[in-house]
Amino acid sequence: MHKRTKVMILLACLAGLRVHEIAKVRGEHFDLVGRTFTVVGKGGHRSTLPLHPLLVEIAWTMPRKGHWFPANSTRSGHVLPRSVGTIIKQVMVRAGVPGTAHSLRHWYGTTLVDSDVDLRTTQELLRHASLATTQIYTKIADHRKANGVDRLDPFRSASSSDSGGAA
Template sequence: MDFQDSDALEMFVDYQRAQNLAATTIRNRCSILRTLAANTGRLVDCDVFSLRRYVGREGVAAGTRRTERGAILAFYTFLQTEGLRDDNPATKLPVIRVPKGEPRPFTREQVDAMLESGAYRKTRAMILVGYYQGFRVSQIAAVHGDDIDVLTNTIRTVGKGRKERRLPLHPTVRELASTMPAHDWWFPARKNPTTHIRASSVTDLITKAKVRAGITDPRLTPHSLRHGFGTDLVENGVDIRVVQELMMHESLSTTQVYTGVSEQRKQASIVTLRPRQVPAHSGRRQIEVAA
């Protein structure tokens, strides 16, 4: 990437920080734009045809395409607004249609298997926070001892969009807290203990526990702990609006993606219809005789 591209990216980062966007969002957007530059050979003066070719390349999931389109659109809108480009080629990118998401939760048995897989203590703690609090990996990574308030039985966390909330503390996580640092990061970075580990490190550690547990379903990721949290709450009869608040979702429709209905519940529901004997005959002859 030449200096002009690097300079534009640096200014774009400053702009996003001034917007108070999350560090994870800024980092992911920069990663997308650097990959775009590596594929097209240029960034600041990239044309719409190159952008379409990049976004439409084969082997990319619809959700990823949409995320990449959003990052590209934000970048070129910034360039045009700042007068670094006269036009905005990203406005000509087609809207990405993404199929409705399906929940992919870990079952309780799979969570138990990961906890008993030989995972280290801190990895087990990550799994417990992910499942019993429904936290994203970024929230798990940033748990601090001072976030725990045993008097109010709550845990402080920061979700998407820098939304800060205090949520009810699950008894299992409350017990876990007694074994974790009371006034420090629960999961400090190895090279710099004054800060917490990255979300990607949490992903790697939980994924290794999944593999050791013999769980081979490629659809299950560390985020599936959050799916399991939402699904099991609904399975236990918790109102969907309450689940929405616990998962810190702006939209109820977003919560519904995370709250699948288990096969067991489907089976239990369908048999509530009163059974009847299957008729051996049509009964048409009896009707004709009666007539």
């Protein structure tokens, strides 16, 4: 796998970036000492987010200035977002992984929740305006549902209940 392809996939999986956000990544967006980066998202909205340790490591090997994924010689600026999506999709097909580049963003959100990150924090990391959108992105595993049900204690004494007893 080419280095730039690996970096694109890591940005999708470990930062939850959209393909158009990946396309526009610049070296200036990263504070490697502070382990943060700035994302220019939908509507030009800027967010500063924490960097996963693997992204910090790979960022040290990338340009400090300018686009990480420059356009080819016929265009200036950054690679097209659809090209990022195609590159990631081709790797997924070769690896036998179903889905699209955007599926990696869903994986990011679901994995955060599955790792006991609360939904509100997950919303911030995904940069969703609405918690309802975050809920769409996150799937709850059956074992988490079963664990939740297992925590119910119908024999808990009324004095230990916040609600003052059973309904």
